Amino acid sequence: MQMTMNEKTLADRIDALEARLMFQEETIETLNKTITEQWLKIDALTRQVAGLGERLQEAEAHAPAEEETPPHY
DSSP: OOOOOOHHHHHHHHHHHHHHHHHHHHHHHHHHHHHHHHHHHHHHHHHHHHHHHHHHHHHHHHSSOOOOOOOOO
16 A cells, blocks of 8 residues: 555654654653752752741840940950
8 A cells, every 4th residue: 555645744753743742752751850859959958948937036036135335345
């Protein structure tokens, strides 16, 4: 069975679309993995900043009172 020129063109277009779709699916999967990794890092950094804020508040609360320097300094 021989393809007509129109069928050949149509088959070529379908092949091109399938190739583009495959590339897009790979790109979407890569982007999804990247976003997931970034959110995990953001979450870890957010928790770290919150912990450091708590430590800073504790340190400030327990810090000795600052002595005022005399005006002639």
